[in-house]
Amino acid sequence: MLADLALVLLDTANRVLTLLLVALGLAVTFGLMGIVNLAHGEFFLLGAYAHVALERLGLGFWWGLLLAPVFVGAAGWILEVVVIRRIQDRPLDSLVATWGVGLAIKQAVVLLFGPASHTVAPPFATTVAIAGTSYPVYRLFVMALALAATGLTILLLLRTPFGLMVRGTVADRGLAAATGLPVRRLDALAFAYGSALAGLAGAATAPLMSVDPQMGVGFLLPAFLSVLVAPASGAFGTVVGAAVVGGSESLAATVVSPVVAQLLVLAGAVLLLRLAAGRRYGRER
Amino acid sequence: MSREPPLPALVFWAVLGLAPLVAPGWLLAQLAQHLGYGLLALSLAWVWGQAGLLSFCQALFFGSGAYLFALLALGRIPGLPDSPWLGLLCAPLFSALLAFLLGLALLSARIGSGAAWAVMTLVLGVIAERVAVTSPWLGGSNGLVGVPPLAVPWPSGTFELVDPLPLYLLLFAATALVHLALARHIASPAGALVRAVRDDALRAAHLGIDPLRLRLFVFTGAAAIAGLGGGLFAAQFGFVAPPLLGLGLSTEALVWVAVGGRGSPLAALVGTLVVKGVEELLGRWLEAWWPLAMGLVVVAVVLAFPAGLVGGLLARRGRPVPADVAGGARRAAVRTSS
Numbered sequence: 001m002l003a004d005l006a007l008v009l010l011d012t013a014n015r016v017l018t019l020l021l022v023a024l025g026l027a028v029t030f031g032l033m034g035i036v037n038l039a040h041g042e043f044f045l046l047g048a049y050a051h052v053a054l055e056r057l058g059l060g061f062w063w064g065l066l067l068a069p070v071f072v073g074a075a076g077w078i079l080e081v082v083v084i085r086r087i088q089d090r091p092l093d094s095l096v097a098t099w100g101v102g103l104a105i106k107q108a109v110v111l112l113f114g115p116a117s118h119t120v121a122p123p124f125a126t127t128v129a130i131a132g133t134s135y136p137v138y139r140l141f142v143m144a145l146a147l148a149a150t151g152l153t154i155l156l157l158l159r160t161p162f163g164l165m166v167r168g169t170v171a172d173r174g175l176a177a178a179t180g181l182p183v184r185r186l187d188a189l190a191f192a193y194g195s196a197l198a199g200l201a202g203a204a205t206a207p208l209m210s211v212d213p214q215m216g217v218g219f220l221l222p223a224f225l226s227v228l229v230a231p232a233s234g235a236f237g238t239v240v241g242a243a244v245v246g247g248s249e250s251l252a253a254t255v256v257s258p259v260v261a262q263l264l265v266l267a268g269a270v271l272l273l274r275l276a277a278g279r280r281y282g283r284e285r
Numbered sequence: 286m287s288r289e290p291p292l293p294a295l296v297f298w299a300v301l302g303l304a305p306l307v308a309p310g311w312l313l314a315q316l317a318q319h320l321g322y323g324l325l326a327l328s329l330a331w332v333w334g335q336a337g338l339l340s341f342c343q344a345l346f347f348g349s350g351a352y353l354f355a356l357l358a359l360g361r362i363p364g365l366p367d368s369p370w371l372g373l374l375c376a377p378l379f380s381a382l383l384a385f386l387l388g389l390a391l392l393s394a395r396i397g398s399g400a401a402w403a404v405m406t407l408v409l410g411v412i413a414e415r416v417a418v419t420s421p422w423l424g425g426s427n428g429l430v431g432v433p434p435l436a437v438p439w440p441s442g443t444f445e446l447v448d449p450l451p452l453y454l455l456l457f458a459a460t461a462l463v464h465l466a467l468a469r470h471i472a473s474p475a476g477a478l479v480r481a482v483r484d485d486a487l488r489a490a491h492l493g494i495d496p497l498r499l500r501l502f503v504f505t506g507a508a509a510i511a512g513l514g515g516g517l518f519a520a521q522f523g524f525v526a527p528p529l530l531g532l533g534l535s536t537e538a539l540v541w542v543a544v545g546g547r548g549s550p551l552a553a554l555v556g557t558l559v560v561k562g563v564e565e566l567l568g569r570w571l572e573a574w575w576p577l578a579m580g581l582v583v584v585a586v587v588l589a590f591p592a593g594l595v596g597g598l599l600a601r602r603g604r605p606v607p608a609d610v611a612g613g614a615r616r617a618a619v620r621t622s623s
Contacts, residue, residue: 225408
């Protein structure tokens with residue numbers, strides 16, 4: 001009984017923290033910068049496939065984990081400079097354009113790697129005994145990585161000059177530019193950072209699931225919901241959002257079917273947004 | 286763009302009306318299918334282009350219409366007779382009811398525009414497809430097959446609408462009527478109010494317009510159009526399957542409307558016929574490269590032709606398209622031009 005409970009709690013924590021890792025990139029690009037990047041799921045996908053490709057090249061697991069975010073961050077930089085910057089004042093259009101980019105990325109992955117699924121071997125296949133149940137060490141590693149990435153992101157945004165400049169740019173572009181901040185470069189850098197986080201999430205979770213072209217979709221939507229229901233934009237709020245969305249879905253799925261669990265989470269998210277509507281009044285966009 | 290120039294629409298419908306004289310049966314069947322998708326595109330052009338509600342779940346209402354038609358035609362709804370005509374009548378009504386309830390839940394939570402709305406509609410579409418896949422009553426992932434076609438009593442026995450020509454004429458009439466009604470609405474004062482809410486909901490509210498009511502009206506009405514298209518689709522092909530509800534078709538419709546032009550229903554229709562036509566011609570040849578090309582085309586169109594390819598041409602003939610056709614941007618003034 002205790003072992004069952006421990007397993008449920010561990011699985012829930014695992015789901016929440018994995019979701020947090022995916023949602024963290026969105027917290028920067030969507031929550032902070034206000035850009036809805038529908039290619040975020042495909043950036044997650046790119047991270048996982050970059051990992052697969054780097055392993056094929058003979059580089060080990062840790063190099064893959066390190067280089068995949070760099071590669072995806074570069075892809076994010078290009079997307080910001082080539083597409084998003086040009087349609088900054090047309091928010092709905094940037095949704096459609098980034099969705100087109102996502103479609104192209106996903107299909108390019110299919111063409112390069114085939115529609116079948118790939119696997120990445122975890123660096124440690126051992127399990128550890130926790131409260132009477134055995135749990136894979138790699139899952140615990142991903143959970144720790146999610147917490148570490150969140151902590152680093154919070155430090156980066158709140159405690160560094162870069163973070164201050166990014167927040168200043170978001171708060172008032174005109175004033176930031178007038179005081180001499182390189183607002184365009186900050187946009188691109190911040191967006192690339194958020195994208196790199198998606199790549200990190202893809203590379204880190206690749207050993208936990210089958211790497212196939214559809215893997216991005218399953219995480220994109222809960223991640224967006226997490227950022228939407230987050231009580232505050234930025235990394236802190238996203239921790240709460242991911243805990244609410246991932247936790248409730250994971251716990252509900254132990255009682256009802258996964259589809260019903262998703263419906264419940266969606267209904268809950270709408271309810272939360274409705275309760276928060278008063279707070280958001282006046283800046284409805 | 287508020288009012289379509291009438292000449293291009295007349296030419297468009299005249300060409301399609303004369304098509305049966307020259308087109309072979311297979312082409313008519315294909316055109317009939319694409320006109321059904323055209324209804325979906327009209328519905329999306331209304332919610333997205335006019336009301337500024339970028340919907341990623343418009344196929345949900347197409348699919349729900351198709352499923353309701355199939356359920357009624359197969360007699361799978363207890364207490365109701367198995368009747369295709371009743372199905373065709375109820376398909377748009379059911380889709381509209383669904384949209385009304387979902388729209389009310391989202392809009393009254395002040396999820397009325399922009400990112401939150403788009404994400405919520407995305408989630409709705411994905412969940413709807415999964416519901417259909419997991420429900421045995423809806424046929425699971427195989428969907429429902431053997432849906433009986435529409436039939437009319439004829440002196441020499443019942444006449445079933447299965448041949449390309451009668452099906453084409455049915456789809457032609459339905460799509461043309463919907464297009465006419467939509468164009469009239471868009472040119473009417475009510476259509477101008479819808480655009481006022483799109484351009485600045487807060488200002489519209491201060492002028493005494495209820496944004497929620499107008500958005501709900503458009504969302505519900507557009508769902509009825511999509512539901513009609515779905516019902517006709519099921520009547521035409523005799524089967525329904527979960528992909529009709531899902532994200533895939535919703536975003537495909539987004540491509541048609543973006544490429545054609547969301548500002549005008551005619552442009553959205555032409556976009557649908559052109560994109561689907563090119564897909565039929567090149568899709569088999571391009572295979573996996575087709576979605577890749579589609580993705581890049583969408584990006585290019587959004588960057589270079591914000592009003593769409595056809596929409597841009599139409600605008601050159603008629604009045605100029607406002608610089609911000611996306612709507613919702615604060616700096617855009619309320620345009621109450623009719």
